[in-house]
Amino acid sequence: MSAAATLPPGITVLERGWLSSNNVLFDEGHSVSVVDTGYGTHAEQTVALIRHAARGKPLTRIVNTHLHSDHVGGNAALRAAFDAQVLIPPGLAEAVCRWDEEALSYAPTGQYCPRFAYDALLAPGQMLRLGTLDWLAVAAPGHDPHMVVLYNDDERILLSADALWENGFGAIFPELEGESGFTEQRAVLEWIAQTRPRLVIPGHGAPFTDVEAALARAFSRLEALAADPERNARHVARVLVKFWLLQVRETTLPALLAHLVPTRYVKLIHARYFPTQTPSALLERALMELVASGAAERRGERVIDRG
Template sequence: MSAGAADRLPTWVTWQRRPFPDANLLLLHGRCPALVDSGFVGHAEETAAWAHARAGNIALVVNTHWHSDHVGGNARLQAMGAGVAASALDAKAVGRRDPGCCLAEYLDQPVAPYTVDRPLHDGQLLRLGDTDWQVVDTPGHTPGHLCLWQPEERLLAVGDTLSGYDVGWVNLALDGPEAATTALDSLHRLADLAPRVLLPSHGPIPEDPGAAFGAALRRAQRLVDDPAGAVWYGARRIFAFALMIRDGLPTAEAECYLHARAWLADAARLLGRTPEALAAELVDSMLRSGAAVLRDGRLHASAEHTPVTTASLRVPFPRAWPDAVGTSPPAHPPIRHIG
């Protein structure tokens, strides 16, 4: 975190940037210590130790959304006594143990089983640390995405809605062709708050929130105007994440890995290609752009990321999660495919 960013934060906020596959750390100190998002399952122990060393026992983890890089430490922190809060939409699905929870199986991104103790609704006030934050529903990147607004200090935790350099990808296959427009509308809603400090889940704290919103709105509008480009953007981000958490893939196996992925099949359908053709094109385009590199016979993501042990990925997909207390097995998957 830059000195300028640190100067803009109250003493009761600790923020630390982390590379993928984790989300940044946002810790709110006080009588009810709270952590916003909990990173990837492969680094759950490190996340829990970091939070405990700075705030003692964490009372609540608030998830901006349920992707694996935001909920991976939930189970460990719950085992240490923390509650978990998430949007009502995510909470219902997690409570039912829907097979599509967290898109873990769909994206092939493991998530350890957890429960949601506090469903959150738009406009709700939430005591985090010693201050009240307002829940702001911001669907788009996921249908259940939320942000957190602290009006006195004008702090805005934005999750994956935007960063200093980009916006979150949208899933047109699962969430429908309107997902990009929904994400753009959410950005406009956040920009209207005129925050003093943006706290993104990835990348640094932007020096100029207004400029960051301007860039994000332009980028989001491009995803609305170019649906094929939005599909490609999502495919590249998902595949890069797969390479990060697996220490790359053997070059000869990369396309076979992609052929087995549901998200790749959906992207191919939307782009009018076969999965085999899209897999080959995706690998080639990422190599040509520098998003992936060949090293020692393996295809690696070139973006900065923290290694993950293979053993830490061995957690069950949600369809095999134990039932949450007071729930019954799911009757059907929650995923809706759009043809």
């Protein structure tokens, strides 16, 4: 079944490559709103895609589920192009005001995000009208302590951000910092299982309706990671390498190491989980694992994004 066919009228999902989050557009009659805006290097493409999909209507609101670089990278360009308002979850509002790239995770991940400002907060428990439907903002920590997901009970649609994808969920970053993340992610998955959405519009990948199967995969993956935190740390290392490859497409091993070795998350993974290896060795291992899974290719010193 085509999941797109089950979307109510007025909702358009611009499914992007994995570097950028999806952009979910809501037609509001004379204007449109969007949830999440992709990665910074794709910002101009995001503006063009939204301009096209909006068919002449102005974008008036940008809503962010969380502030990871791949969900807010188009905020600045869209705000400039359309004079749209930006709504963010409250957790990192202060950090946005002073543009603290450390707290906002752009520095520790070695990722890029054009500076943006926000106009209003979207707190868990708040209702938000998007298009013709009312959406409840629900706290969804685990992947990101400050993330919210959006749920409409009439149509039973969940905008799940990085809490649930058709195949998995976003990396559990807080555990790296010595904070709790697995427990929170489990609670979020349990809430989704109880809520039984008919349709999930994830932050990455196509909308899907077989939510039960996606939850089963997510629960088993979560239990595997929680049982073996080193596995979670290795997964985050792969995510950092893959994300950088998605951005640069092709690089060399020395250049990749020069970019990622100084980042705080790599230092944390090294110090906390693999102190007997060098940071370069753990990144090379992550790259080898990506190559083995077909997500990257190595030709001598050259490293190429794949998959």
